[in-house]
Amino acid sequence: MRVVVLRLGHRPERDKRITTHIGLVSRAFGAEEMLLVGRDPAVKASLDDVADRWGGDFRVVESVRWKDEVRDFREAGGRVVHLTMYGSRLGDVLDEVRRSPQVMVVVGAEKVPAQLYGLADWNVAVGNQPHSEVAALAIFLDRLWNGAELEEGFESRFPGQIRVVPTARGKLVLQHGDGSSGGGGP
Template identity: 50%
Template sequence: MQDEPEVAVLRLGHRPGRDERTTTHVGLTARALGADRVVLEDVASGREETVVDITDRFGGPFDVEVTDSPLGTVRGWDGRVVHLTMYGLPVQDVEGEIREAHHDEPLLVVVGAEKVPFEVYERADWNVGVTSQPHSEIAALAVFLDRLFDGRELDREWADADQVVVPQESGKRVEDAREHRRES
């Protein structure tokens, strides 16, 4: 979020034929809930296109990066690392400590797809569990980011949007952003 150190989300791994939507949704969730960028493994090639398209249409800023060395991203990160895993400490027990650290340092949030190498557990400053039950990594990312930003991400302003969703009680309404600004 603006005026804070960066929050990047690393999607570690991608199972072709199985994770197409999941990897895309990790990127979309990262964008919608306050992260500054997502880093996708090169094996997920093509997944970045949807996230870039959504950012182009609905605004940013938000960046998408593709890497052939996701572990290199973890090893070279200049900040703190949060690894989301159901085996980690409960988010409610560590969120304040992580939020405080984020005031001064960038965060890399690691979201695994398959068996996560033990090195990630060791390199992480925090291994964080949203619950200690099997669940979606997308849900874990959403809950974590919401807790990190204390809900402020829900009121975020989006720059350079071509389209804007107009909230309403029922139905769907998307307007041209320029026309929407004129009417507001």
């Protein structure tokens, strides 16, 4: 399944950190790209740097027009999930979403245009209470993949220059290419 995340309503002066985290979660939890409505070179550069150093083919595309992206995605056979606390329960729609070959996950920031609720194939709530859009995206993607994105190991999906070796205590970081490793206590 191909997954793309559309970040809607990004405000560069307010949302840099949250949008960067949306991108980090998107990449780590199996999305191929993040489409960013608006332009923020700092967010793009940060996420490009992570993909370059840590590995993977994750892309960030800036300055997209959300209606065009949603329309084009649907015309190409994809389905659109809008994450909102007002939507259907995640568990009620998940099996149907999993049958889609391509999924666009829309994550809002500021007030989401009412039109999106009608254009989305599913308006999905991780919980019907106020919560973080970063948490909602992580939970949605984890449930979508049944946790497999975490179980198969990042090194097989992201053969990058940097790799963390899981340890019970301390830190073990391998730097590929220069033969160095870093470590230390917590």
